[in-house]
Amino acid sequence: MAKKNHTIRETDDEARALARRLVSSSRHGSLAVLLPQGGHPFASRTAVANDINRTPVILVSALSEHTAGLSNDPRVSLLLGEPGKGDPLAHPRITLQCQAEWIDRKDDRQARLRARFLRRHPKSALYVDFPDFAFFRLNPVSASLNGGFGKAYHLLPEDFLIKSAAVDPLADLETSAVKHMNNDHADAVAVYARIIAGQKTGKWSMSAIDAAGFDLISGDRLARIEFDAVLQDSSRLAPTLAELAKVARESQG
Amino acid sequence: MAKKNHTIRETDDEARALARRLVSSSRHGSLAVLLPQGGHPFASRTAVANDINRTPVILVSALSEHTAGLSNDPRVSLLLGEPGKGDPLAHPRITLQCQAEWIDRKDDRQARLRARFLRRHPKSALYVDFPDFAFFRLNPVSASLNGGFGKAYHLLPEDFLIKSAAVDPLADLETSAVKHMNNDHADAVAVYARIIAGQKTGKWSMSAIDAAGFDLISGDRLARIEFDAVLQDSSRLAPTLAELAKVARESQG
Numbered sequence: 001m002a003k004k005n006h007t008i009r010e011t012d013d014e015a016r017a018l019a020r021r022l023v024s025s026s027r028h029g030s031l032a033v034l035l036p037q038g039g040h041p042f043a044s045r046t047a048v049a050n051d052i053n054r055t056p057v058i059l060v061s062a063l064s065e066h067t068a069g070l071s072n073d074p075r076v077s078l079l080l081g082e083p084g085k086g087d088p089l090a091h092p093r094i095t096l097q098c099q100a101e102w103i104d105r106k107d108d109r110q111a112r113l114r115a116r117f118l119r120r121h122p123k124s125a126l127y128v129d130f131p132d133f134a135f136f137r138l139n140p141v142s143a144s145l146n147g148g149f150g151k152a153y154h155l156l157p158e159d160f161l162i163k164s165a166a167v168d169p170l171a172d173l174e175t176s177a178v179k180h181m182n183n184d185h186a187d188a189v190a191v192y193a194r195i196i197a198g199q200k201t202g203k204w205s206m207s208a209i210d211a212a213g214f215d216l217i218s219g220d221r222l223a224r225i226e227f228d229a230v231l232q233d234s235s236r237l238a239p240t241l242a243e244l245a246k247v248a249r250e251s252q253g
Numbered sequence: 254m255a256k257k258n259h260t261i262r263e264t265d266d267e268a269r270a271l272a273r274r275l276v277s278s279s280r281h282g283s284l285a286v287l288l289p290q291g292g293h294p295f296a297s298r299t300a301v302a303n304d305i306n307r308t309p310v311i312l313v314s315a316l317s318e319h320t321a322g323l324s325n326d327p328r329v330s331l332l333l334g335e336p337g338k339g340d341p342l343a344h345p346r347i348t349l350q351c352q353a354e355w356i357d358r359k360d361d362r363q364a365r366l367r368a369r370f371l372r373r374h375p376k377s378a379l380y381v382d383f384p385d386f387a388f389f390r391l392n393p394v395s396a397s398l399n400g401g402f403g404k405a406y407h408l409l410p411e412d413f414l415i416k417s418a419a420v421d422p423l424a425d426l427e428t429s430a431v432k433h434m435n436n437d438h439a440d441a442v443a444v445y446a447r448i449i450a451g452q453k454t455g456k457w458s459m460s461a462i463d464a465a466g467f468d469l470i471s472g473d474r475l476a477r478i479e480f481d482a483v484l485q486d487s488s489r490l491a492p493t494l495a496e497l498a499k500v501a502r503e504s505q506g
Contacts (some may be wrong), residue, residue, distance in 0.1 A: 028336070030332050032285030041294045041295075043332040220341075
């Protein structure tokens with residue numbers, strides 16, 4: 001992984017911003033694990049959400065091959081950034097090298113991960129509480145970003161994970177804040193989607209808030225909006241959201 | 254891999270047909286390799302073509318991390334079947350467990366792999382002959398097919414690879430046959446795309462022919478058409494193609 005060669009560019013703010021966007025806005029990805037018998041790699045598609053600091057989170061069944069793999073060896077690789085139309089190799093993507101961490105149902109973080117996952121993937125309510133299903137956090141160790149042909153970067157977790165004193169306080173108030181925005185400020189949510197995220201169609205709602213920004217969803221689509229700067233104090237959330245809506249409305253005349 | 258459990262269905266013709274379609278019609282996939290130092294899995298996106306018997310083929314740069322991995326340990330996993338619109342976990346996909354085989358430029362198969370790859374991925378002409386690029390065949394050992402939630406199958410290579418006495422003779426005449434169809438029977442090619450493959454837009458051309466069917470491409474789209482039965486004799490190709498066009502035209506009145 002640490003191999004350096006002339007094809008790797010120096011990490012800059014543009015690369016970091018692209019990495020953050022890919023990690024926060026991917027609803028699914030390709031997960032590579034090591035199979036228990038012999039360590040053969042195994043790739044499969046998985047739904048993905050994020051913990052409050054942007055760490056990827058997956059919900060897996062103990063009956064699946066990938067779960068057998070990551071329960072036996074926590075080393076996994078997660079490819080995020082699905083191609084849209086056109087040349088798939090021209091679309092940016094990021095490979096995260098991670099240590100998978102099983103979340104016990106009694107873990108303090110279980111309720112938060114469950115709520116965040118369900119808001120992003122409402123259909124998973126059908127099986128999230130089945131006894132064979134469990135959450136894993138995929139804690140990044142390093143990353144390879146590919147911004148298109150010839151645009152490769154090696155990144156560290158601090159290049160894209162969220163670090164701020166506001167992370168934990170925001171986790172505590174996130175569910176009520178999301179509910180409040182969707183119930184009482186649906187007009188602002190629509191403005192974020194249409195004007196800031198440039199979404200021309202769809203009914204959008206907020207699904208997550210963290211210190212670096214928020215997620216909007218509409219069916220199977222997700223739009224991520226990043227704040228100009230990471231919030232350092234949770235009391236900044238309300239004024240930041242209000243200001244964003246105001247600026248967006250004014251930009252429309 | 255051989256672990257059996259009650260969630261795996263018995264392989265039937267429908268599963269085999271789905272596997273064949275996924276392996277033949279994927280222009281790209283997610284490749285999982287083992288990194289040389291320590292064997293951590295590594296997932297990346299790669300362009301994919303097929304050899305004449307449907308074995309997946311990739312074109313990789315020696316400077317890339319995945320090439321370092323598969324040159325060191327030939328065990329790889331290839332996830333094929335990209336999600337379209339809607340729920341990505343409802344889209345069928347297949348995980349192939351493979352042994353990667355490096356193709357020397359002097360190998361008898363090099364010219365065929367190069368021609369097939371270039372016809373499917375015309376843009377790769379820009380780098381296919383760079384000295385650090387090489388083809389690898391990914392020879393399948395086993396496969397896991399996921400036809401959507403709860404529809405899982407374990408497959409063997411013979412369930413989806415093409416086996417026929419016509420494979421090698423067709424390889425010899427493929428390039429001229431493809432050229433002939435595109436130059437002299439463009440009307441039939443258009444009929445295959447519009448009526449058999451159901452493609453409503455685009456200008457389509459033929460990019461590959463093998464004993465089980467043929468590929469059509471239009472820009473970044475690919476449509477695979479399978480014959481009703483695998484050809485056992487290459488002399489059956491011309492009448493089979495003519496019959497297909499005739500039946501398709503008649504179906505339109």
